[in-house]
Amino acid sequence: MTPEGKALSNIVILGFGFMLMFTAFQTCGNIEQTVIKSLNNFTASGYTSMSIIYGVFSASNLVAPSVVAVVGPQLSMFFSGLLYSAYIAMFIQPRVWSFYTASVLVGFGAAVLWTAQGNVLAINSTDTTIGRNSGIFWALLQFSLFFGNLYIYLAWQGHDHISEKDRQTVFISLTVISLIGCFLFFLIRKPDPSEPTPSETSEAPLHTESTDSASVSGPPRRSLCTQALDAFVKACKLSVTKEMMLLCLPIMYTGLELTFYSGVYGTCIGAMTRFGHDAKGLIGISGILIGVGEILGGGLFGILNNNRLGRNPVVLLGLLIHYLAFYLIFLNIAPDAPQAPEEGTDLQAYMTPNVGVALFCSFLLGLGDSCFNTQLLSIIGFLYKEDSAPAFAVFKFIQSIMAAIAFSYSNVLQLPWQLLLLVVTGFMGTLSFFLAEWVVVAKRRDSDYDSH
Template sequence: MDRDLINVLVLGVSFMFLFTSFQTNGFIQGPMIDSINHEYGKDHYGANTFVSMCLIYLIFSLVNWIAPAFVRLMGARLSMIVSGVTYILFIANFLWPQAWLLYIVSMIVGFGAAIIWTAQGYYLTICSNEKTMGRNSGLFWTLFQCSLLFGNIFVYVYFKDMTGEDIPHSTRTITYIVLTIVGTIGIVTMFFLGSPKSLRSEEQDEQQGSFDVLQSIRESFALLSTRRMLLLCVTFWYTGIELSFFSGVFTTALGRINTLDKDGGNAKKFVGLAGMIIGIGEIVGGLIFGILGSKTVRWGRDPIIILGYFVHMISFLLIMINFPPDSTISETVKQSAYIDPNLVIALISGFLLGFADSCFCTQCMSILGTLYADNSAPAFALFKFFQSIACACAFFYTPYFNLYIQLAILAIFASMGTLSFVIVEWKLRQQNDQQHIN
């Protein structure tokens, strides 16, 4: 098997284990913190999951400007290993719940997230070429999103017989011990990442060992000043808003709608199931655009983005009619939805959210790896900057805006992000056609 393909598979497996830990926590963190607040009292704990998430993505966004400098200094593999440790610290903090500790480790993992995702984009790019970038992006995304499937299978099986409105202390402890161990396996797997065979990687390796923050910032600003990158940043911003929605808002709201549970009146036990369904949607999208990437790439990236747009619109409509508007701002849902909340419709909405997200994210990685193959670290840093700052903003307004307002914001930015991506893709296609003619 091709060495670079093996590297991509190892990269995907390592992220699968690490983010089985982190992304599973993202889905259950809201219900977990609600339960801890009920057990200890808000005066003794008082943490807020949306404040934690806002801190993560705020620091994430700021550090992205200097992340390429860290990647040059340490190299891609060591950067990912060191950053992975910050994720383990974040997960382990729930074994000793303290609000101040949660907010500190939220900032720490925000720093690590900027480094790990810049290093991942750089490493994926130097393991790929123009022909394999789409395939490799899809394969990585599929393996990465298996984290949603496996982690949430564990949560659903473990939580399904739970009674009462809260998650018991013993259940929380075992959950986070397991997630900490799984995340550690992901870090160990990163030690098996090999050196890419491409000539481009040898050229890039000459820059390793240097640490020039100002150069990193200058490169990012130079890219940001181009019309093409400015247009793509609108798409990046949308992926951040919808990331916050499906990874934290959707499942937190679902866990508060106890009428979804016709037996025990506790919808929190469905959070793992919803996360698993979202993961299946991500995996299906990754497989279609990864394994079948050589066929879908013939039609371009824009049809996939447009498909993701319409799938998102359908999911937003289903959520609007199925979820009460106050489910995002109140732990005790009092308002009614357009219909009686239905678990099947909620799960279908989750699948559509995951599938559409894979449409956007795989094509964003693909176009960046193609356009900026010779200088990918700043490009991926900008991607993660706009995605994470949008995510931070969304988590900030989540406790104050009801569900309908949030869905309206999503619909507006989905339209803008889709249009801007299509413009870039069409311009790129025109340039390629002109080069072939000449």
């Protein structure tokens, strides 16, 4: 197999591994608040759990590059995946103490997992393939929203209450799927030295070591402590660069809207009694349509994007799509839906609640999210290809802080106020991304000029 073929194969395997893992985890996150409401004498909150996960996720991103540098991206993804599986398995026989303990552990695992993913994506990409590879990975990842949510719809259709048998069957199946995804990471191979990746050029020591440590054999050339310290220092330095500072606002926005589409909106749909007895099953259909939007966006704006027009038009399109979704949700969904009890809410917003409009908004949320994330993956992979692990750690640090904050206020803040925060943050984030992209274009022109 050619070096380019091996790199593409690695990206596809990476995408399938994440697809299986997040088929389990995203389905779990989409239904957990609804499941928790069905439990007797269970005082924990799904929103609180997600806030803990993203809070620990955020803090752990400070050390995640060090872990990846020492352990290597392959083993880092495997062991982090096991923590995801443990969190899902906890719902088979849920206890408050195990629920929150698993939330802490999966938060740490998430930081390591996504830092390692960014590293694998970057070392298997070049300037010309980073956009394509980002789109392939993103599209495969978002197929995770299909299968678990389709099962939820079929299994829970017409159910007003989630029984113990329903819960256990779902979470045993999701745990097995997650474990299969973990073991797929062992099929990822180290890129060939002749491959036109950043490892051919004068790259940073961390990048060389983290790539080498993914190999099955061969000890690291420097001490583990030195690698870990280098990774931490690089992450701190990258966080205050001009480009990363400009990207902070769009990354913050993706954290807020991630919380909304992955945890809050599905709960809102399930709480709408005016949608009838199928409201709980509609949570699954909503997740599937979010996935359709994500996959379509990953294909159009990642795989087929040749960057002739730059990244800004895609991000602007994503903002407009989200604004349309937020406006329709504001009109269609009851304001108290995020905090409604298991029996749901009888209130309505400014129009007669419509299932078709609610599910169309799910599609729009996924499509808009893919616009932002494919372009952020592309621009960060381009800017920091020699320091990919710490760069993606900073990205996830910022994103997860905002997700933790959003899950915290979702316990108390009614839907219109959540939507207002998304509107304001999205506008500011888009303007900031425009500035960052213009900086990238200017840097590329200067580089091309200096090379002649």
